[in-house]
Amino acid sequence: MVEKNVPDRARAVIVGGGISGCSVAYHLAKLGWTDIVLLERKQLTSGTTWHAAGLVGQLRNSQNMTRLAKYSADLYSKLEEETGLATGLRQCGSITVALTEARREEILRQAGMARVFGVEVNELSSSEVLALYPHLNISDVKGGVHLPGDGQADPGNIALALAKGARMRGAQIIEYTKATRITTKDGRVTGVDWARDAGEQGHIAADVVINCGGMWGRELARENSVTLPLHACEHFYIVTENIPDLAQLPVLRVPDECAYYKEDAGKILLGAFEPKAKPWGMDGIPETFEFDQLPEDFDHFEPILEKAIERFPLLADAGIHTFFNGPESFTPDDRYYLGAAPEIDGYWVAAGYNSIGIVSSGGAGMALAQWINDGEPPFDLWEVDIRRAQPFQRNRRYLKERVSETLGLLYADHYPYRQPETARGVRRSPLHEHLKTAGAVFGETAGWERANWFANPGQEREYQYSWKRQNWFDNQRAEHMALREGVGLIDMTSFGKIRVEGPDALAFMQRVCANQMDVAAGKLVYTQMLNAKGGIECDLTVTRLSETAYYLVVPGTTLQRDLAWLRRNQGGAVVVITDVTPGEVVLPLMGPKVRDLLAKVSPDDFSNETHPFGMAREIEIGMGLARAHRVSYVGELGWELYVSSDQAAHVFESLLEAGQDINLKLCGLHAMDSCRIEKAYRHFGHDITDEDHVLEAGLGFAVKTDKGDFIGRDAVLRKREEGLSRRLMQFRLKDPEQLLFHNEPVLRDGEIIGFLTSGNYGHTLGGAIGLGYVPCRGTGEPLADMLASSYEIEIAGVRYAAEVSLKPLYDPRSERIRG
Template sequence: MPDLPPSARVVIIGGGISGCSVAYHLAELGWTDIVLLERRHLTCGTTWHAAGLIGQLRASQNMTRLAKYSADLYRRLEAETGLATGFSQRGSMTVALTAARHEELLRQASMARVFGVEVNPLSPGEVTAMYPHLNTADVVGGVHLPGDGQADPANIALALAKGARMRGARIVEGVKALRVTTDRGRVTGVDWQAGDEQGHIAAAMVVNCGGMWGRDLAAKNGVTLPLHACEHFYIVTEAIAGLTRLPVLRVPDECAYYKEDAGKILLGAFEPVAKPWGMDGIREDFCFDQLPEDFDHFEPILQQAVARMPMLAKAGIHTFFNGPESFTPDDRYYLGEAPEVKGYWVAAGYNSIGIVSSGGAGMALAQWMDAGRPPFDLWEVDIRRAQPFQKNRRYLRERVTETLGLLYADHFPYRQMATARGVRRSALHEHLKARGAVFGEVAGWERANWFAAEGETRDYRYSWGRQNWFPNSRSEHMALREGVGLLDMSSFGKIRVEGRDACAVLNRLCANRIDVAPGRIVYTQMLNEAGGIESDLTVTRLSETAFLLVVPAATLQRDLAWVRAHLGDAFAVVTDISAAEAVIEVMGPLSRDLMARVSPEDFSNAAFPFGTARQIELGLGLARAHRVSYVGELGWELYIPTEQAAHAFEVLEAAGADLGLRLCGLHAMDSCRIEKAYRHFGHDITDEDHVLEAGLGFAVDMDKGPFIGREAVLARRALGVSRRLMQFRLTDPEPLLFHNEPILRDGRIVGQISSGAYGHALGAAIGLGYVPCTAPGESAAEMLASGYQIEVAGRRIAAEASLSPLYDPRSLRVKG
């Protein structure tokens, strides 16, 4: 009988590095009654065979913050626990074989400077000096990060486990978690089995750190945890005479990484088309197991490696290794509380970067569980981004063949997934496809990003410059600015909240006043207690007791969970009605003319003012027209019963022919909203960004009574903001902005671009980004008096800064 208590504060399932890190950090926070259950032996799943690369620079500031924390943690663990982690800070180097890859590395170097990561660009000669065994004949350049290194994954996990035990956590091997038990949507404990013995631990919280077993364990409770194992290959050479300590080397253009250890070279691969594994489940006795060799699959990588590092031709192969690792549909791991079950937490799906991620992820999750909110913005890895359909195993099997290789693929802007597409389509999909739509994917939705002209290739030609769709999107952009454009936004998340207490619930959740007359549309945010933005949405009052919340497609599950979590005992029902209505946006100066042709309603300003909604006749059917805009022009969003959407589209298309109606895509919408300085959740505004510092104080009603975050807004108003979201226009019309480019104020890096696009009406790249105040409450005039530059791939470019929209600052066009 294992030594297990009848109850615990938390049960952690899985004894890999992720579970051990969560246990360590909860114990560090002073939690007691922590139980970690490992089905076999600690690290026996995937942790034990990881390559152990510690690269601190990630794709965003907060992911870099977590990776840097991991590196710092692994340095100090040995002194704390007495167990060696094998951490060796020998630096890392990435080399580029193409101009496009070099551009990416230079942009990453700029980004690293913002994030406080030391990085040094390298010429081909400097690459040779640092790694003399490398064939650099075709190397364009590289970057060196001296703070990176490598470590022993299993020893790190064991050190974390020891550190957790030293603080009172109980870590038990040989005990399998059979299922998480629940009652009325809340965790109640874990059923376990050890040999022939079975039992139960009562607990209000569990953490699923089950790795490649995590998806199936989560499914038993209806929790969506989309991940799938893939085969991951590497070889280890025999000892090579004279081989000295070398930095970790990545050659992403050849899908390869190299690690020197004890005079041997480990060569690993992230090949473009990976091999999914475990389609029929993972056998019960899997423990420190390897998968069958597949030399044919690995051989192309090896051939390139021998040419890249000729000494490998004479080195014998000591080990050919193939082991499973978990991958997710978007190459980002999962962290946080599952929206389906209260108290069910997740830390899983690390996409082959689990060693560098788990230290920081365990810290962040522990703080989240302890405080009830994340320590900083973690939306990139938040479990609430997962879509329910993504638990489909065929979908996962197809998608992870691609996501493994994307780790080393060119990370071009606007890159679209190629596999497992077409799951969610609007009622207009085939109409748009027939007219040249080129689709992108968000939350599984196929959305028209741009339209190809007749005879043009309907695909992306990726680059860091103006991609092939740039002129098409410019035409769409200018149609929205000068004429009339039509966009399919059926992917919007649509949440209906109704019942006797619906108004009171929403008035407490939202910063703006929701108790308005039926037919009014309210732009608002839902805030957390710190004044950070949990959701950016519009709320339309449909009747005395019914409201429609419209949110981005990507945040629907998050927003549903947030509203439901705050219902309490209120008499109100929350329903996802996203599929019930299609949304057609009619936008531009001529939109009123077009609407008058398809409907007998009065669309004048007096009869149909901005911020109102009403049912209209449209063609032979009915629609609800919302006068709002995300492109900064006169226009209406038409909410149409799904079965009438095709008819409505055909009526609008026919009526707009002589008005020059243009079908427009999401790229044009994005460039228009950037010009108007409209914020985008997940980039410009997050749960870490205070609503006042985001420049959204106009959407906060302090006179309506209590709401979540009100005290934080009052406090910030009293103290003054510590930073402001500003808009920038480059003075040079050629460079492009995407995100994370450094912002310089009077020659010093102070922040980064949160989102960027080309402003076709303004004639240059436009970006948004936060700039710290020199002192709390620094005036707008003082901030604007400084000189600003944006760094693009190492080049500093002067920029015009503004705190009001550079395009139509008084919104005369929107309300005209």
């Protein structure tokens, strides 16, 4: 039944009545927002929610995503008592089995993560798998993991229960009413235009609009030039006829066969995440789509079914009751989108759930509602933050190509350093072909093609993935040692570059940055932008170009986030904030022999007296000009050369030619990362986030509270008075053969106390290096006591002894970068 009365005004309008929109409405209402309207174009759940498999798995790839999934499971268990609507939640547990040694290592690493995150987990032998899942063919099963707290539920009923809970608290849920346009004025949301099939239409004025439009969300966002990169894919499953005497079973995942199994009322639902998916809806989602199915494609599903019959022989005699094909939204990186769209104030997003929408939406709705209510996220949500999306990703051809791969990646081997294969080459440095000719093997980040390592002559230019030392390990070592002992050249054009200029530039930079920005022109400052809690919103270097102009360098992946943060905090400051990323190539030239090379290509003086550390100035190089920033992310003497894109090839060729006599080596991102982790330099998104206090991250040296007020100052002063509750520490494994990546459990005196935030191999230090936070035993525990403890790192269930340090294990006094 269509509700007749659509209000003229609401505090918040939610667009989309799937489980995501219903969860946001429910949680905003729980926070006391009574003036809420949810608009659903047809009936609630009629897009994707109604046909979801309803798996509720608690363990995700990070601590906070696991926190959200656990919240969802807990919420769904309580909804029936609150609303009277059954959610069908059954805590039947789940099993993931491995058919290869590589997969076994992966799931054992996941089990370690589960222990860190407080999720009950049991490691299983093949016979123990069979005991929990009778009738399974275990002839080639290498092992498994069991999560007893996992379960399954009825997705449609969960959404309806959330909707009822929202209504009980005053929200309006209006069906058969389509949001046709989100209206704006002066860069801010003003409301939503709506229409009905009968020709009725109107407008709701609103302060906040939340796009929960699922597979329709991208086109709705596009009307306002909001970047919401998602694309529908066909998702297949079958449901068998009743199988006699089939006991209740856990959810079973066999990722090596791209399959999952869900027992329900004596039937088996067999679903697939096939390696190459079928994108759907390239010309838009039909207006009439409501509880619809897509055409069957048995040929596409048959390879999955054939393996499933071998794996679970009972299927051979079971009839197929339903062959289902329905659309679901996928994103370029298999992570959903949450948060405030940077393009328009008051425009929020919760969409693109990549087939984990049921387990994600409860927690995502809670987190987004708190974010909207408080003006800041409840904890670090960068992994799913909408600000990670790049504007070019709105391109439909790009999305169609990429999501054909990302669906299958859900069950692919999640090897470290795995690179996407589709939709590549969109963003390239002007030096791309030069690097390619020199043997570069490229990775992709934020659309940028970046040289990760350089192949030797005759060596295959591709990744051979493994949990052990991959085929480029020795290449990385050679590049790493060139940076440490000789001279290396890296292309870091993917850095985000921002100019802030205007009469209020100094006052603005002083307010948003924690370090002292009132420095001489040409001075370079390492700093953070903090939030009100003292968490790190951005990690950057800033060069003062003139009295009224600053040049900011940020990670390429966080550029949109950082631009949004600056503009959000601009207030009345008279400044212009400009993204100038494409205009300049960045060439870090690093190593103890760097001055020898520069002397061959430039007449300028690079001595400490003329060009000290932390200074930028214009230099001549070859027949061109560059701005040379004396700074280092690898911990060696060096300069980052900023060269206009039109002169980049000439400067690069000049350096390469001059470097032949001193063994200049082209180096990739892997070598840069292994050098930075030896020096304990932080990496945003891993070691430091908006949830990590700047003092506990060990970056207090870059905070100047005596300069006057700035965002986060009060939180820094409070933390100094209260004392630290944890410290970011550096670890080195004593066994030189083992490797670290990130998320490995950290044990102190035999007990798990945290996990590694990042890891790589320290070729100079002779072992794997990791960074991770160690909680203090009581606020302000003396550092000596923390260092005196015994530490181990767990890798795939095995513990390895580690030494720990607060100071960098490599060049702790930073003498080399100032040499």
